[in-house]
Amino acid sequence: MTGDEFRKIREQLGLSREEMAELIGLSGYNAVSNIELGLRNPSKLAGMLLRVLDSLPRQRANELIGLLRRHRK
16 A cells, blocks of 8 residues: 555545544554655555445444444553
């Protein structure tokens, strides 16, 4: 997954960089920014999760995001 693809999906989901970091277990804003700039690669699992969320209707993607947030540490 490219940084541009990562950013595009994040923006389509309406998530800030902080929210995205929290969702996929990254340290914060800078980690997401580094992925989007191509300085770091997302994990394969994070890439798969984003592609799944991107493939779902917006309402269903938001429901899944809510479920993931309820089950985070």
